Amino acid sequence: MTLPSSSVRAVRLVTRAYYNFLTLYPIGFRAQHGQEMKDLFEERCMEAYETAGIMGVGRWLLKILAGEVISLYKEYLTMMADLIERNRDAQKALALGMIFLVGTWGTLFFMAARLVLPLPGTVSFATGTLPGIVLVLVNALLVARSITHSERIEYVAGMAAMANTFLIATLLAIQSSLGSLPSVALLVQVVLIGLHGHLLRKLRGNEMTHDMQELKIGE
């Protein structure tokens, strides 16, 4: 497919942004389908550009954006479910992690309740924050003991993705109850994905650079 150089630049820019997004996926999934996803993205982008210019690319990106973000989280959940299925210690760790999440939500609930009811601060601390802190430490210890280094990285990334999802869901719920625009939640989502990427880059280190190079082979 031959395109004018400005089109190639535009498509390349969007594709480059997509490579960065691709690096957020769990390593196993990227190893299996990363190259295909990149090729397909590039091909579809060029086609959209040929048909309707840069607006066509934009329209297509808007159509697939939500599905792509959901698929990212879905892959982490699947990866964590697989990990937990074959590791008893990780099962314990996840159970504790879940209790931690419930504890955190309990705290949030009490904090909200304190705004309308005269509850003492110690109640919310005792019911949510303190058990939460203890459980997250035990969780971290168990995970660190029970799984391999690369699995641990993916586990942390998965937990970050889950926390990200919870946060966005909460923001959306708050926004819809306040009747404000969803733009803030979208902005937070973009920032969180960026932070998630930064965390992964730090954790995965050289492995990530190697991965990015592999993805660029087809350029």
Next chain:
Amino acid sequence: MPNTSQTDLKDILPLSPATFYILLALPDGPKHGYAIMKEVEQMTEGKITLGPGSLYGSIKRLLQDNMIAETDHRPIRALDDERRRYYALTDYGRQVLAGEVQRLASAVRLAQKKAVHNGTI
């Protein structure tokens, strides 16, 4: 390979719309990811647009469940990009697809019967 007893199909069905259309894109021969994506868009008149993540997420699960398989068979080798991977429907996938079509057809029959009976169509 999963066994295809009635109970098994009951556990799997209903399929998600994306999974259903991906399977529906494959009975006439193996296709690569891009061709599947285009076919799904065409079949649904653009109502379902799969991005690479959603498409390959579904493909991964379909491969794990043995509903599709990677194949070396390439329709026109000379015009083909070697890097592309082709996916074909397995016998099990065909049975699952047939089961889903049957389920949808009976749902449509029921809805039509009810609507005609109530005079709402």
